[in-house]
Amino acid sequence: MKxxxxxxxxxxxxxxxxxxxxxxxxxxxxxxAKCSRPPYEVLREIRDIIGPEGELFVQIISPDEEAALQExxxxxxxxxxxxxxxxxxxxxxxxxxxxxxxxxxxxIGTAVYTVMQGFLAAKCGAEYVAPYVNRIDNMGLDGVQVSxxxxxxxxxxxxxxxxxxxxxxxxxxVLELIKYGVKAVTVSPDVIxxxxxxxxxxxxxxxxxxxxEGLCGEGKTMLDC
Ligand code: G3P
Numbered sequence: 001m002k003x004x005x006x007x008x009x010x011x012x013x014x015x016x017x018x019x020x021x022x023x024x025x026x027x028x029x030x031x032x033a034k035c036s037r038p039p040y041e042v043l044r045e046i047r048d049i050i051g052p053e054g055e056l057f058v059q060i061i062s063p064d065e066e067a068a069l070q071e072x073x074x075x076x077x078x079x080x081x082x083x084x085x086x087x088x089x090x091x092x093x094x095x096x097x098x099x100x101x102x103x104x105x106x107x108i109g110t111a112v113y114t115v116m117q118g119f120l121a122a123k124c125g126a127e128y129v130a131p132y133v134n135r136i137d138n139m140g141l142d143g144v145q146v147s148x149x150x151x152x153x154x155x156x157x158x159x160x161x162x163x164x165x166x167x168x169x170x171x172x173x174v175l176e177l178i179k180y181g182v183k184a185v186t187v188s189p190d191v192i193x194x195x196x197x198x199x200x201x202x203x204x205x206x207x208x209x210x211x212x213e214g215l216c217g218e219g220k221t222m223l224d225c
Contacts, residue, residue, distance in 0.1 A: 002184035004055060005192065006166055008035050010045045012189040017049060020195075024055025026130075026166065026186040028086065028110065040078045047079050057108060057164070057186070059086035060096070068096045072105055084127060086110040089117040094124050101125035108164060113139070118150035122161035128184060129154075132167035133177075143167070144176045151182050171195055 002023040005016050008031045016022060025046050032039045047056060056079055060071040072085045085100060087093045089109040100107045108128040109121020113136055118129040131150055133143030147165045154161050162183025168174050168191050177185055216225045
């Protein structure tokens with residue numbers, strides 16, 4: 001399963017990349033707007049941090065097929081051929097997806113709130129579909145269950161796609177989908193940090209250090225004894 005960062009702040013991205021096993025970065029227009037900087041400047045910096053092989057997800061804006069295709073070309077030129085184009089899973093979006101498939105451009109169906117949207121995006125050839133787990137929860141539905149149902153619909157219909165589940169507010173939502181074996185999740189830095197925020201773990205490590213220093217002296221490590 002791939003683990004990506006759903007964020008565009010390059011300081012945070014660099015920190016999370018250094019600490020955790022991360023496969024890529026996803027952005028959307030709202031995430032880029034929070035940076036208040038020119039989008040391509042931010043995206044090129046992200047590409048430098050994650051390297052040519054890192055997964056980068058960038059969304060097109062135009063609902064018009066020809067304009068969307070030009071946007072996709074520009075995004076790939078600016079950020080590298082490995083970048084995946086995010087397309088909202090709407091009626092106009094499916095039309096754009098079918099065209100991208102014909103052109104051999106990798107893409108992902110985003111803004112997925114229902115199983116049918118996810119199924120249709122996968123059927124259009126999306127490499128990933130992105131259900132918004134927490135936003136679905138906030139509609140009074142079960143975002144984890146909708147995501148599992150999309151995963152099952154893709155597998156049972158033999159479609160060459162998988163989830164890039166997004167919009168998480170807590171570790172439990174992510175963990176449920178890790179256990180289910182979905183293709184990928186994309187998570188904000190604060191939720192990634194909460195994966196291992198645990199006072200018991202911190203206490204165990206402090207105790208190991210204290211015991212070892214009791215044995216060999218303050219500040220000593222396995223290099224000094
Ligand atoms: O990429 C979609 C995702 O960023 C939505 O997350 O946190 O805005 O619900 P959120």
